[in-house]
Amino acid sequence: MHYFRLYLQFIKIRLTSIVSYRGSFFAGVIAQFLSYGAGFFATWLLVKAFHELNGWTPYEVLLLYGMNLFSYALAAFFFFNLAVDIENLVISGRLDGILVKPVNPFLYLICNGFNVAYFSHISLAVFTMIICFRGLGISLTPIMLVMLALSILGAALIHAAALVMTSVPAIWMLRARFSDILYWGMREFINYPLSIYNRAVQVILTFILPYGFISFYPAQLFLGKEDYLFHPSLPYATLPVGLGLFFVAYRFWRYGIDRYQGTGT
Amino acid sequence: MSYINVENVVKEFKVVRREKGLINALKSLFHREYDIVTAVDHISFTIDKGELVGYIGPNGAGKSTTIKMLSGILVPTAGRITVDGVIPHQNRKENARRIGVVFGQRSSLEWDLPMEETFDLFQKIYRIDDRMYKRNVEFYVELFAMQSFLKRPVRQLSLGQKMRAEIAVALLHDPEILYLDEPTIGLDVVAKNHIRQFIKRINSEKKITLMLTTHDMDDIEQICDRIIMIDQGKLLYDGFLQNFKEKYGGEYTITVDFAYAEEGREVDPRLQLVSIEGQRKVYVAHRSVIETTEALRYFIDNFDVSHLNIREADIEDVVRNAYVKG
Numbered sequence: 366m367h368y369f370r371l372y373l374q375f376i377k378i379r380l381t382s383i384v385s386y387r388g389s390f391f392a393g394v395i396a397q398f399l400s401y402g403a404g405f406f407a408t409w410l411l412v413k414a415f416h417e418l419n420g421w422t423p424y425e426v427l428l429l430y431g432m433n434l435f436s437y438a439l440a441a442f443f444f445f446n447l448a449v450d451i452e453n454l455v456i457s458g459r460l461d462g463i464l465v466k467p468v469n470p471f472l473y474l475i476c477n478g479f480n481v482a483y484f485s486h487i488s489l490a491v492f493t494m495i496i497c498f499r500g501l502g503i504s505l506t507p508i509m510l511v512m513l514a515l516s517i518l519g520a521a522l523i524h525a526a527a528l529v530m531t532s533v534p535a536i537w538m539l540r541a542r543f544s545d546i547l548y549w550g551m552r553e554f555i556n557y558p559l560s561i562y563n564r565a566v567q568v569i570l571t572f573i574l575p576y577g578f579i580s581f582y583p584a585q586l587f588l589g590k591e592d593y594l595f596h597p598s599l600p601y602a603t604l605p606v607g608l609g610l611f612f613v614a615y616r617f618w619r620y621g622i623d624r625y626q627g628t629g630t
Numbered sequence: 631m632s633y634i635n636v637e638n639v640v641k642e643f644k645v646v647r648r649e650k651g652l653i654n655a656l657k658s659l660f661h662r663e664y665d666i667v668t669a670v671d672h673i674s675f676t677i678d679k680g681e682l683v684g685y686i687g688p689n690g691a692g693k694s695t696t697i698k699m700l701s702g703i704l705v706p707t708a709g710r711i712t713v714d715g716v717i718p719h720q721n722r723k724e725n726a727r728r729i730g731v732v733f734g735q736r737s738s739l740e741w742d743l744p745m746e747e748t749f750d751l752f753q754k755i756y757r758i759d760d761r762m763y764k765r766n767v768e769f770y771v772e773l774f775a776m777q778s779f780l781k782r783p784v785r786q787l788s789l790g791q792k793m794r795a796e797i798a799v800a801l802l803h804d805p806e807i808l809y810l811d812e813p814t815i816g817l818d819v820v821a822k823n824h825i826r827q828f829i830k831r832i833n834s835e836k837k838i839t840l841m842l843t844t845h846d847m848d849d850i851e852q853i854c855d856r857i858i859m860i861d862q863g864k865l866l867y868d869g870f871l872q873n874f875k876e877k878y879g880g881e882y883t884i885t886v887d888f889a890y891a892e893e894g895r896e897v898d899p900r901l902q903l904v905s906i907e908g909q910r911k912v913y914v915a916h917r918s919v920i921e922t923t924e925a926l927r928y929f930i931d932n933f934d935v936s937h938l939n940i941r942e943a944d945i946e947d948v949v950r951n952a953y954v955k956g
Contacts, residue, residue: 367757374754382742385783462738464703466755467726473755626719627705 371468372476379479390481397485405430405493408556419561424500425588429580430556431493436520436579437552438486444525446478447471448532455536455625470622471615501588509587515604516583522607523579526614533621555580560592567594575610578603631715632676633839634700634807639709641670641695641863669695671863672709677841679806682833684854684871685843688946692863693843694733697809700841701731713807727756730800734812738796739784745795746780749802756803763802770798774828790821797828801838808832810842814849826852845945851875859952866952878948880917885910886929887937898928 383390408430412423451474454460463470498505505513551574559567559581570577571594578599584590586600593599647663670692677683685693698704699711702718702725711718718725732738739748753763771777774794779787787795793813800808813829814822830853833840844850850857850871857874859867867874884901888909897903900920901913915925922940929935943951 367754371754374751378740378743378747378751381747385742458733458736459738461698461703461733462731462736464722465701465726465729465731467723468755469723626703 368469368472368476371473372479375476376479379481383481393482394485397482398489401434401486401489404434404556405489419558420592421558421560421590422501424497425584425590426557427493428497428501428584428588429558431490431497432517432520432580432584433552433555434486435490435494436517437524438483438490439517439521440524440528441486442480442483443475443478444528445480445483447474448528450474450478451532452535460536460625464622464626471618503587505587513583513587516586519604519607520579520583522611523575523603526607526610527574527576529611529614529618533617536618536621536625551576558592560594571595571599575606578606631712633679633714634677634841635710635712636673636675636696636700637710639670639673639696639699639711640668640707641692641699641704642707643667643669668863670699670706670860673860673863673865674709675858675865675868677839679839680833680837681856682830682840682854683842683856683858684850685841685858685860686845686850686945687843687860687866688845688949690862691860693860694811696860697731697811697841697843701729701809702726727803728806730803730805730808732793732796732800732808732810732813734793734810734815737784737792739792739799741785742783744781744783745776745798748784748795748799752799752802758803762804766802766804770801773831774798788821790817790824793817793821793825794828797825797832801832801836805838807839807841810840812843812845814844814846822846822848829853847942847944847948851879859949861949861952866949876918878951879943881943881947881951882915882917882922883941883943884913884915884925884929885937885939885941886913886933886935889934889936895933898925901925901928 405427409423409427412418412426416423418426451460454463454474460470463473466473551570554562554566554570555576559570559577562570567577570581577594582599583603585593643666644664645667647665673692673696685696687693695704699706700713700718702722705719713725714728716725740751743751749763749767752758758766771780774797776791776794776798779791784792784795797808797810797813810829814825817825826849829840829842832838842849842853854871857867857869857871858865859874867878883904888911891909897913898920901915903911904914905912913925920928926938926940929938
């Protein structure tokens with residue numbers, strides 16, 4: 366309840382500052398639209414050219430893109446500032462300012478990080494997913510809709526876990542660009558069906574960096590795909606995987622803060 | 631048991647050793663060597679409720695590190711700290727509720743927000759009940775004369791106004807202790823004086839235990855009852871301001887530009903010559919031996935002087951003195 370009130374207060378503050386920097390806000394929204402719109406079209410054109418990828422039609426592949434973008438936008442909406450701004454917070458000393466307040470720093474940073482810019486991602490992603498289901502003539506039953514919502518929640522938690530985990534080295538002022546590249550680079554893989562890659566990539570994206578659960582596995586469920594990898598139950602596993610990973614990421618982040626308090630670096 | 635207890639506290643930092651040159655840079659990719667820097671070195675002191683303590687020392691003495699340990703941000707490497715019976719870093723949130731902290735060199739305010747709304751935000755952060763909130767906002771707006779800039783975004787405030795705002799916000803939840811880290815840094819003389827008056831009033835009217843770090847000798851003389859002086863992490867002095875001044879203060883430097891080379895002429899032995907640079911000579915004296923006015927008159931009356939400059943001892947001089955006198 367405390368953090369909910371705090372969150373509302375920060376939303377009010379962010380909206381007020383949007384009013385005072387209107388130009389920059391709209392420029393940002395347009396830029397985001399253009400860059401993600403370009404990604405959308407690139408995927409679309411590529412799939413159109415191939416007609417199908419390993420039995421996946423263009424709309425089906427585009428759904429992967431939509432689910433990836435939607436869940437990423439949800440995660441980034443809450444966690445982007447926490448993850449990307451942490452280095453600044455440490456350097457400027459604002460992290461110390463948060464640690465002298467009677468608040469959980471993780472929740473405080475989520476509240477503080479309200480970022481309207483992600484509404485453009487979310488609307489683009491929803492638009493993409495609607496196009497796909499329509500184009501494929503699939504109408505989701507209420508149960509499937511619930512499954513879709515839970516899968517997207519799980520996928521968002523996977524994205525969030527990745528954002529949070531890769532930000533921990535920054536708390537210690539180690540510029541770990543390597544982990545960023547790992548994260549942002551791997552994200553591109555999952556815009557295409559996992560079944561087109563070789564075994565090694567499939568193993569990595571399922572068991573090591575389980576991004577496959579963001580779009581490929583759950584999409585199999587909604588599209589009635591049967592090109593199962595490893596085990597036919599994996600399409601249902603997105604939410605548990607997301608919860609598990611996020612829990613680990615949160616513990617790791619807390620460990621990062623504890624070590625910061627121990628070393629002060 | 632005192633209110634704030636610091637027993638044999640040590641804080642060490644591990645710093646990556648950087649050596650010059652490409653080869654060394656490549657080496658450090660695989661193997662890093664660390665230097666251990668001791669920022670706080672076996673410091674002990676106690677502070678009672680309601681005291682106003684100046685925690686002083688030159689830059690890099692370990693003042694901020696101590697404040698960070700007291701406020702629960704940093705964990706001591708060794709030793710023990712308790713604040714009102716609580717170990718700050720172990721009960722960080724509980725400790726945070728009863729302290730206010732202001733870091734002079736960084737802001738805790740939202741840049742685009744006017745103070746009116748910043749107060750609202752801090753009410754939510756500290757869960758301050760409405761009655762206390764209203765009473766404190768009124769009290770501090772009045773005390774810090776903030777009425778004129780309440781509605782302006784923080785980014786448009788002057789440095790002095792910003793510092794008043796920082797202190798007001800840190801006091802909103804009625805903390806029992808206020809830590810001020812360099813509260814007058816960068817301010818002009820008038821603004822410094824204001825802040826000093828406010829600090830004294832908070833201590834006397836609100837009975838808040840106050841610890842401030844500074845390296846400004848005027849801050850020390852004008853506000854503090856008690857001084858704790860550290861240098862290179864070690865405690866050099868802990869006692870009343872009066873004794874401190876008698877022991878280490880009172881030294882001043884006079885720089886004299888003589889109109890002619892005054893070769894061979896004897897100067898009053900109470901003025902100790904420390905350097906000569908052409909026609910410019912620098913003397914050091916002590917107030918207990920010769921007052922500044924007397925020294926000035928002495929030069930003007932007895933010599934043809936084109937320029938005179940007097941400088942009071944600053945914290946570096948005082949620390950140097952403390953080493954000399956032990």
